[in-house]
Each structure stands twice: as structure tokens, then as C-alpha cells.
Amino acid sequence: xxxxxxxxxxxxxxxxxxxxxxxxxxxxxxxxxxxxxxxxxxxxxxxxxxxxxxxxxxxxxxxxxxxxxxxxxxxxxxxxxxxxxxxxxxxxxxxxxxxxxxxxxxxxxxxxxxxxxxxxxxxxxxxxxxxxxxxxxxxxxxxxxxxxxxxxxxxxxxxxxxxxxxxxxxxxxxxxxxxxxxxxxxxxxxxxxxxxxxxxxxxxxxxxxxxxxxxxxxxxxx
Numbered sequence: 337x338x339x340x341x342x343x344x345x346x347x348x349x350x351x352x353x354x355x356x357x358x359x360x361x362x363x364x365x366x367x368x369x370x371x372x373x374x375x376x377x378x379x380x381x382x383x384x385x386x387x388x389x390x391x392x393x394x395x396x397x398x399x400x401x402x403x404x405x406x407x408x409x410x411x412x413x414x415x416x417x418x419x420x421x422x423x424x425x426x427x428x429x430x431x432x433x434x435x436x437x438x439x440x441x442x443x444x445x446x447x448x449x450x451x452x453x454x455x456x457x458x459x460x461x462x463x464x465x466x467x468x469x470x471x472x473x474x475x476x477x478x479x480x481x482x483x484x485x486x487x488x489x490x491x492x493x494x495x496x497x498x499x500x501x502x503x504x505x506x507x508x509x510x511x512x513x514x515x516x517x518x519x520x521x522x523x524x525x526x527x528x529x530x531x532x533x534x535x536x537x538x539x540x541x542x543x544x545x546x547x548x549x550x551x552x553x554x555x556x557x558x
Contacts, residue, residue, distance in 0.1 A: 362518035363546060364498040369488045370474040375414035375421035382511050382555035384411035384425055389555075391427065394548035397530070398540045402445065407431035409468065413555050418506035420476065420485075420513070425553065427469040429461050429491075459529035466492045485515070491525040502551075509557035519546040 389408040394401055411425025434445045447453050451462040472488040474497060486499040500518040504511065523545050528534045530543035 362501060362516055364500050364518055364520050366521065366524045367497045369495045370486070370497045372424075372488070373422045373473050373475050376416065379414040379416050379421045381558040382413045382415060382423075383558045384408055384413070385510075385554045385556055386410060389425075389553045392550040392552070396544045396546075396548075397542065401436075402434055403436045404432060404434045406433070408553065411553070411555070412558065413473075413511065415506075415511060418504055418511065420473065420504060420511070422473055424470060424472040424487075427471065428467070429463045429469055430467050432461065432463070460527055462492060485513070489520070489525075491527070494525045496524050500549075500551075511555045513551070513553040513555070515549070515551040517548055517550045519548050521545045522547050 386408050389411075391406040391408065392403070393406065394403050407428045409426040409428040409431075411423065413423030414421050415423075430450065432446060432449050434442050434449075437445060444453075448456060449460045451457040451460055451464065457464070469489070469491045472490075473485070474488060475486045477484045477486065477499070482501050483504060484499045485502040486497065488495050488497050498520060501516040503514050503516075506512075522528075523531050523534060530538065530541070531545050532538045532542040533545055
């Protein structure tokens with residue numbers, strides 16, 4: 337895994353190499369992976385508080401939507417004041433949870449997403465083979481007063497660079513990174529199940545390619 341440091345407002349992608357959002361829906365553009373950012377020597381190191389950090393997701397299809405969360409396994413950042421100069425975090429794909437269902441429906445969808453259903457292992461995230469995803473900071477830019485965090489996102493060993501809007505604040509020895517809601521096209525990471533852009537003849541039985549994400553990270557001085 338590459339170094340993961342956020343170079344003063346230059347954070348690079350979550351596996352989608354890009355530096356912008358395509359439209360008012362904050363749809364992240366996809367580009368090739370970029371070089372990881374590096375921090376200055378005087379930057380302080382922060383460790384992600386995994387108990388206080390979470391990724392929220394929404395997946396949609398013609399008949400409705402499902403919501404859920406994914407946990408952050410670990411991560412570190414380097415920052416000067418509230419300016420992140422480098423960093424990375426590891427996403428625990430085995431922690432995928434569905435929050436809008438209960439009982440067997442909840443368990444069945446979680447199993448399908450994780451790939452623990454026999455014969456359907458590769459439909460979505462195949463977590464037994466790919467238990468972790470990573471986000472590695474490549475930079476931060478400023479667009480019309482909005483900070484855009486850029487980084488390399490790796491899912492199922494596919495890495496792309498993306499950028500998404502974030503708010504970064506520091507309170508003493510704690511840094512909070514909260515993204516605006518943004519979307520990524522899951523097919524860019526070979527998550528193709530139910531995609532009408534990949535498969536023909538699905539009619540209205542398709543699942544939207546775009547997945548909505550909202551990232552909430554809290555990190556404490558190491």
C-alpha cells in the first residue's frame with residue numbers, strides 16, 4: 337500500500353483519479369491513480385478514531401433505495417493546523433451493513449453485497465477475497481470556496497482517483513473530516529451486478545450505477 341498523506345489541501349482520490357465533480361449531484365469524475373501526497377516534516381500525525389468514524393451509503397433502483405454503513409478499520413493523517421497534508425484510511429468491506437431492512441431481508445442483502453452467498457460471490461464486493469478497500473490522499477484543491485479532497489480509491493484491487501467536497505475542522509488535538517454527499521460510478525471498480533450500462537435486457541430490473549456516499553472521519557493526535 338502506498339504512503340497516505342494529505343499534502344496541504346491536495347488530497348487525491350478514492351480509487352478514481354480525478355479532481356472534480358461532474359454536476360450538481362456531486363458525481364465524482366474518474367481518472368487514473370495519482371501519486372500519494374507527502375507531508376512536511378513539521379506536520380503532526382493523527383490517528384483515525386474508528387469508533388467515531390463511518391461511511392454512509394445509498395444504493396438505488398427503479399423500485400426504491402437501500403441505505404447502509406461501512407466501518408473504517410484504521411487510518412492516519414498528517415496535518416498542519418487544520419490543513420491536511422497527507423493520509424490514508426482502510427475501509428472494512430466485511431462490515432457492510434444495511435440500515436433500512438430488518439431480519440432475514442437485512443441479512444440476505446448484506447450477504448449478497450458481501451459475496452457470501454454461494455454462486456453469487458462476485459456480484460458485488462467479494463469480501464472474502466477483497467476484505468479491505470483503501471483511500472489514499474493525493475491532494476486538496478479549492479473550488480469556488482469549497483475544499484475538494486482528492487485521493488486514490490482502491491476497491492477489489494481496482495484503483496481510481498476521485499475528488500469530493502469536504503469540510504475540515506480542528507478542535508484541539510482532534511480533526512474532523514466530513515464530506516458532502518457525493519456519488520461514484522461503481523462499475524469503475526468492476527462492481528457490475530444489475531448495471532444496465534454493462535448488461536443488456538435488464539428492463540426495469542437494474543440497479544443504478546451511481547452509489548451515494550458520505551464520509552465522516554474523526555482523527556486524534558497520535
